[in-house]
Amino acid sequence: MDYTIRVATLEDCKDIYRMIMVSRCGDRRVAQGGTCSVCARRTHGHSELAKHEKVSDQVKIAQRDLEQDGFSKNPFFQSIIAEVPEQHRSKDGHSKVGYALYFFAYSSWKGRSVYMEDLYVMPEYRGKGIGKALMSKIAQLGLAAGCNQLNFAVLNWNKESMDFYLSQGCWDVTTGLDYHCMRCEGPALEALARGDPKN
Amino acid sequence: MANFILRKAEPRDVPDILRLIKELAKFEEMEEQVVLTETELLQDGFGEQPFYHCIMAEVPEDRRSSDGHTVVGFAMYYFTYDPWIGKMLYLEDFYVMKEYRGYGIGTEIFRTLSETAVKSRCSGMHFIVAEWNKPSIDFYKRRGASDLSHEEGWRLFEIDKEYLLKMSAK
Numbered sequence: 001m002d003y004t005i006r007v008a009t010l011e012d013c014k015d016i017y018r019m020i021m022v023s024r025c026g027d028r029r030v031a032q033g034g035t036c037s038v039c040a041r042r043t044h045g046h047s048e049l050a051k052h053e054k055v056s057d058q059v060k061i062a063q064r065d066l067e068q069d070g071f072s073k074n075p076f077f078q079s080i081i082a083e084v085p086e087q088h089r090s091k092d093g094h095s096k097v098g099y100a101l102y103f104f105a106y107s108s109w110k111g112r113s114v115y116m117e118d119l120y121v122m123p124e125y126r127g128k129g130i131g132k133a134l135m136s137k138i139a140q141l142g143l144a145a146g147c148n149q150l151n152f153a154v155l156n157w158n159k160e161s162m163d164f165y166l167s168q169g170c171w172d173v174t175t176g177l178d179y180h181c182m183r184c185e186g187p188a189l190e191a192l193a194r195g196d197p198k199n
Numbered sequence: 200m201a202n203f204i205l206r207k208a209e210p211r212d213v214p215d216i217l218r219l220i221k222e223l224a225k226f227e228e229m230e231e232q233v234v235l236t237e238t239e240l241l242q243d244g245f246g247e248q249p250f251y252h253c254i255m256a257e258v259p260e261d262r263r264s265s266d267g268h269t270v271v272g273f274a275m276y277y278f279t280y281d282p283w284i285g286k287m288l289y290l291e292d293f294y295v296m297k298e299y300r301g302y303g304i305g306t307e308i309f310r311t312l313s314e315t316a317v318k319s320r321c322s323g324m325h326f327i328v329a330e331w332n333k334p335s336i337d338f339y340k341r342r343g344a345s346d347l348s349h350e351e352g353w354r355l356f357e358i359d360k361e362y363l364l365k366m367s368a369k
Contacts, residue, residue: 020282060284060322069285074248077280103280106251108220108292109232111239118282139364148360153353169365173355178330180348181355185284185323188343192313192324 001088001128005137008079008099010071015096016079017063023120077103080137082121082130090124097125100134102142107149114142116152135168153181202262203271203304205311208253210245213237215270216253223294227329251277254311256295256304264296271299274308276315281322288316290326309342327355 008016061069069076082098089095098121105115116138121130142150151173154161162172173179208216217237224230243250256272263269272295279289290312295304316324325347328335336346347353 059282061282065285066282069280076278076286101280101282103278104250105279105289106243106275106277106291107235108275109224109229109235111235112243112250115279117280143360143364151355153355155353169361173327174348174353179327179355180330180336180346181325181327181353182336182339182344183323183325183347189313189316189321189323192310192342193317 001084001125003082003084003088003097003125003128003130003133005080005082005130005133008070008081010067012079012081012096012099013063013066013070015081015094016099016101017066018094019096019099019120019122020066020118021059022122023118077101077117078141080134080141082125082134084125090122094122097122098130098134100138102138104145104147105151110148112145112147113149113151114138114145114147116150119152132168203256203258203299203302203307205254205256205307208244208255208273210241212253212255212270213240213244215255215268216240216244216273216275218268219270219273219294219296220275220292222296223292226294249277251275251291254308256299256308258299264298268296271296272304272308274312276312278319278321279325284322286319286321288312288319288321288324290324293326305338309338 070079079099079101081096083096086095090097099118100116100120101118102114102116105113107113116135119131119134121134139150154165156162166172174181214237217235217240220235221230221233224233244253252275254274254276255270257269258271260269264271273292274290274294275292276288276290279287281287293305293308295308313324326339328339330336340346348355
């Protein structure tokens with residue numbers, strides 16, 4: 001099947017947002033080919049999912065945030081789109097069938113690096129090399145910008161993805177160096193900023 | 200010795216930034232992994248579009264270290280993006296020289312970082328910690344950080360330049 005990989009534009013935000021919402025719905029069950037534990041559907045690709053209480057609870061940003069944060073003078077992220085020709089549009093009429101979201105980061109050991117935050121291909125377009133092509137494009141863009149490494153995170157139950165990445169020459173920093181990803185957010189972040197006494 | 204100031208890094212701080220990066224890497228037993236040079240740090244941090252930002256901790260002249268340094272701690276950070284919650288602040292390096300610990304410098308650096316995160320409308324601050332680094336894990340957990348590797352099963356992956364080249368050629 002024919003497809004193109006290109007840099008996203010402001011007009012693509014609507015589709016990127018659509019795919020962000022869908023890609024987050026019941027990740028576990030979708031990967032195992034079962035039923036989504038969030039919306040109880042077997043297949044995905046319907047924007048109604050975004051209205052489901054659990055998913056919309058967790059997604060705090062709106063389409064306009066994506067537009068502002070990704071397409072203004074100082075963008076906080078970059079994105080690329082996978083597009084298919086008219087004759088291969090999805091059942092719902094979408095021709096933008098995959099995306100990747102990344103940004104430039106920095107390693108105090110090696111310098112410029114690129115972080116791949118999201119990589120997603122609609123289920124009916126998988127198995128055609130689109131995911132690999134998206135990742136390859138990020139590698140190209142990263143190298144062109146002077147980056148020495150590409151980092152990303154994978155959930156430990158996602159064996160299929162982990163095996164794919166390992167076969168591409170990636171290595172698991174968490175098990176290799178015993179690194180843990182930590183986060184401070186919401187009320188804890190605000191308390192920290194105020195200098196509240198510690199627990 | 201509660202006397203210290205925190206300030207934004209300037210180009211002249213690059214030698215101290217590299218010195219402290221190497222000291223922290225030595226503590227992590229990874230000193231030989233630091234290949235970054237002062238030239239790269241200067242270009243990448245103080246050019247038209249910086250790849251990172253730094254906060255420096257400095258003590259007065261009369262509190263210089265045994266090797267004559269007044270810059271005794273730093274934090275290196277940059278902004279990232281989570282498509283669910285938006286902007287985030289990523290803490291890449293955070294270090295205070297051994298002889299200057301226990302005086303609240305680390306606490307104040309961390310507080311300043313979180314203030315920067317809140318002012319920049321970030322939804323959170325994230326970073327990685329080595330599993331064996333119990334004192335640091337305790338420091339972060341006392342301040343409300345959660346361990347995403349443990350709680351959600353996230354594993355950090357990396358692809359080095361050699362494989363990036365292979366992938367980009369496919």
